[in-house]
Amino acid sequence: MGNRLLSFLVASVAFGGLAEAKTVIHVMHQGDPGWVSTYGEVAKRFEAANPDVDIELIYAPHDAYNEKFSAAVMSKQLPDVMELDAPFLANYVWSGYLQPIKPLIDQDVIDDMTESNVAQGTYPIDKELYAVGLTDSSVVLYGNRKYLEAIGARIPKSVDDAWTREEFEGYLEKLSNLDGVKWPIDTFRGYGIKTEWITYAYGPILQSAGCDLIDRKTWKSVGTLDSDPCVDALTMMQKWVKNGWVVPQSSGTNQFFAEGHPAALALGGHWFYAEAAASMKDDIVVMPLPKFGQKSASPNGTWIWGITTASEHPDIAGKFVSFMLKDKAFRDYAKEDSAYPGLKSFAAGSPLYADGGAMAVAFEQASKTAIARPPHPAYPIITSAFMGAVDEIFNGGDVKAALTAAAEKIDEDIEENDGYPPFDEQ
Amino acid sequence: MTLQQPALAATAVAARPARRRDQSRLFQEVGMLAPAVILLTIFLVVPFLLSFWTAMTNQPLVPRPTPVRFIGFTNFLRIFKDDLFWTSLWNVSRFTFWILPVQCGLAFATALLLHQKLPFRNFFRSLFFLPAITSMVVVCVIWGTLFQYPTGPLNQVIGFLSGGHIQPIDWLGDPDWAMFSIVLLSAWQAYGFQMIVYLAGLQGIPDELYDAARIDGANALQRFWHVTMPGLRPTHVFVLVITTIQAFKLYTQVAILTQGGPKSSTETVVHYMVRSGFEEQKLGYASAVSVILFLIVLVIALLQRQLLRRFDV
Numbered sequence: 001m002g003n004r005l006l007s008f009l010v011a012s013v014a015f016g017g018l019a020e021a022k023t024v025i026h027v028m029h030q031g032d033p034g035w036v037s038t039y040g041e042v043a044k045r046f047e048a049a050n051p052d053v054d055i056e057l058i059y060a061p062h063d064a065y066n067e068k069f070s071a072a073v074m075s076k077q078l079p080d081v082m083e084l085d086a087p088f089l090a091n092y093v094w095s096g097y098l099q100p101i102k103p104l105i106d107q108d109v110i111d112d113m114t115e116s117n118v119a120q121g122t123y124p125i126d127k128e129l130y131a132v133g134l135t136d137s138s139v140v141l142y143g144n145r146k147y148l149e150a151i152g153a154r155i156p157k158s159v160d161d162a163w164t165r166e167e168f169e170g171y172l173e174k175l176s177n178l179d180g181v182k183w184p185i186d187t188f189r190g191y192g193i194k195t196e197w198i199t200y201a202y203g204p205i206l207q208s209a210g211c212d213l214i215d216r217k218t219w220k221s222v223g224t225l226d227s228d229p230c231v232d233a234l235t236m237m238q239k240w241v242k243n244g245w246v247v248p249q250s251s252g253t254n255q256f257f258a259e260g261h262p263a264a265l266a267l268g269g270h271w272f273y274a275e276a277a278a279s280m281k282d283d284i285v286v287m288p289l290p291k292f293g294q295k296s297a298s299p300n301g302t303w304i305w306g307i308t309t310a311s312e313h314p315d316i317a318g319k320f321v322s323f324m325l326k327d328k329a330f331r332d333y334a335k336e337d338s339a340y341p342g343l344k345s346f347a348a349g350s351p352l353y354a355d356g357g358a359m360a361v362a363f364e365q366a367s368k369t370a371i372a373r374p375p376h377p378a379y380p381i382i383t384s385a386f387m388g389a390v391d392e393i394f395n396g397g398d399v400k401a402a403l404t405a406a407a408e409k410i411d412e413d414i415e416e417n418d419g420y421p422p423f424d425e426q
Numbered sequence: 427m428t429l430q431q432p433a434l435a436a437t438a439v440a441a442r443p444a445r446r447r448d449q450s451r452l453f454q455e456v457g458m459l460a461p462a463v464i465l466l467t468i469f470l471v472v473p474f475l476l477s478f479w480t481a482m483t484n485q486p487l488v489p490r491p492t493p494v495r496f497i498g499f500t501n502f503l504r505i506f507k508d509d510l511f512w513t514s515l516w517n518v519s520r521f522t523f524w525i526l527p528v529q530c531g532l533a534f535a536t537a538l539l540l541h542q543k544l545p546f547r548n549f550f551r552s553l554f555f556l557p558a559i560t561s562m563v564v565v566c567v568i569w570g571t572l573f574q575y576p577t578g579p580l581n582q583v584i585g586f587l588s589g590g591h592i593q594p595i596d597w598l599g600d601p602d603w604a605m606f607s608i609v610l611l612s613a614w615q616a617y618g619f620q621m622i623v624y625l626a627g628l629q630g631i632p633d634e635l636y637d638a639a640r641i642d643g644a645n646a647l648q649r650f651w652h653v654t655m656p657g658l659r660p661t662h663v664f665v666l667v668i669t670t671i672q673a674f675k676l677y678t679q680v681a682i683l684t685q686g687g688p689k690s691s692t693e694t695v696v697h698y699m700v701r702s703g704f705e706e707q708k709l710g711y712a713s714a715v716s717v718i719l720f721l722i723v724l725v726i727a728l729l730q731r732q733l734l735r736r737f738d739v
Contacts, residue, residue: 250575250599395689
């Protein structure tokens with residue numbers, strides 16, 4: 001019996017050894033079904049080009065991605081390559097999960113990155129690059145040409161002549177009385193109250209109004225998030241909701257191009273363009289975000305690729321990421337999805353964003369006004385607290401009280417973590 | 427040490443029913459208790475002690491460069507100072523208050539109906555039990571569509587029945603309606619379980635009692651009040667207590683449909699716990715919430731024992 005057991009062990013070790021002849025690279029990602037199948041095809045092509053490598057894709061749903069990632073950390077099953085949402089980068093790097101990516105990626109890809117792409121993948125403490133992406137992102141104001149002409153609205157062509165707050169609110173009011181318009185604007189509340197959308201898209205409204213989620217020098221939120229300009233900005237948004245100007249959360253996310261076009265404007269991400277344009281044809285107008293205070297502000301940052309410290313084959317992982325970013329079919333799919341270019345060569349092949357293109361204003365806006373979400377390890381709390389406050393405010397809660405509670409919650413967490421050194425020394 | 431008696435429990439017990447406890451008997455008892463005790467220790471006692479310990483620290487969800495510290499009862503104090511926690515506790519109580527009459531009433535009524543000698547009654551029993559074995563996630567997705575504002579099927583039916591007099595209701599988006607909507611859906615999904623319990627209770631009432639009542643001239647209503655209801659007393663208590671405990675653990679519906687909103691009107695204790703632990707990565711804090719929830723449920727369970735005792739069950 002002992003012999004049999006022994007030979008079984010020998011056999012299993014041998015077989016295990018055979019199976020391990022291929023290097024397995026685990027790649028964790030999110031994405032809708034279209035992206036998932038695109039990633040799958042890229043992986044297949046990479047495997048065909050590198051027969052000794054096995055790419056194993058791990059899908060984690062978008063809405064619970066960070067929870068899934070935490071679970072992977074806890075169970076010591078960090079993937080080699082992971083897709084990550086840019087504002088969470090600081091948290092991951094600070095916690096020690098990502099390694100500098102520059103030495104692992106082809107130099108031509110690094111040289112090809114746009115400034116905002118470099119910015120979203122850079123950790124502010126050591127200024128090292130930890131993640132790269134094909135794309136970046138932005139939010140613009142979409143309009144229905146018919147409705148805008150009906151109320152005689154001025155259509156801005158560039159960030160410099162964006163609507164002012166007074167103009168914007170005046171148009172909202174006029175639109176609310178226009179036949180056929182059920183809601184003047186869709187701010188995509190349908191994305192839910194726990195997605196990054198709230199911080200991503202509404203944060204710039206605060207920044208444009210002259211405040212922020214957190215002070216980026218002292219890393220204190222009290223005195224910033226609950227300051228007068230922020231209270232004022234969110235009181236303004238609360239008024240839109242109260243007046244019935246905003247598509248309610250429970251009405252879904254396509255009211256701008258739904259049948260009958262019940263929403264006249266849409267404060268939407270760049271990814272919304274392809275779908276909306278397909279349905280609205282020439283009626284769609286792309287405009288810069290309104291200027292709510294002294295300056296314009298817009299969001300940036302998207303899902304990008306990093307290589308974890310747990311990877312045993314970081315060089316192969318880097319090879320895969322480089323391969324993916326250069327893959328033609330991958331880029332074609334991204335283009336179809338109106339993806340926002342983060343690589344210069346991809347931008348060159350994206351007439352949508354080039355001068356004269358329908359989304360050119362988004363590209364201009366990002367280069368002039370983009371403000372990243374706070375690159376701080378406390379970001380998970382910052383965004384969660386802000387989302388809670390916005391939900392409270394949109395449903396009629398006291399603006400000042402909600403923002404104060406959120407700001408205190410953020411500061412409490414930072415204090416509890418001793419200021420997340422070395423962030424406390426900045 | 428030698429075992430003098432054969433260790434086989436069945437023969438030992440059967441052969442010497444009145445025998446006083448000796449060592450081997452003790453071994454048997456310990457042996458039979460052991461699996462339960464070991465499992466309970468591993469899956470109940472140890473996790474509870476661990477979470478109690480974690481609750482006293484600032485343990486983050488994922489390892490961090492900063493040290494984990496013992497912070498005593500700080501987390502508990504913070505929880506009690508957090509309005510959102512009290513809101514979530516209040517919401518769960520509200521949910522329980524509504525779900526008890528709605529779900530148990532529905533279950534009781536259906537059980538009474540299906541206890542009759544109707545044609546196809548097994549078919550109907552399965553039909554009414556079907557939602558209870560359907561995944562709550564699936565149920566939520568379906569009801570999410572039914573609840574759609576303003577053009578969802580539910581609003582259309584109400585609009586049609588009222589001749590357009592009742593405006594569409596924002597079931598899940600209106601803080602005044604959201605919890606009620608979740609009550610409706612939850613009751614519909616889960617009442618099948620209580621129905622089965624009631625059916626079992628009804629079948630446990632001896633037919634002779636009904637026959638005797640009939641001979642005494644009792645009509646249907648009198649038979650219901652004086653035979654059925656007293657016969658079901660332990661069932662009522664059991665169903666109420668089980669439903670209360672389940673209600674306190676409300677999570678899935680909230681996580682899928684409202685995420686605790688609008689305006690925290692559907693935030694529940696478990697959802698609050700998951701949110702602190704996973705989204706905000708504060709495992710120590712979340713553990714403290716779980717300890718509090720455990721104590722709440724424990725109190726309910728103790729009350730259950732008291733109630734059952736009072737009813738001589």
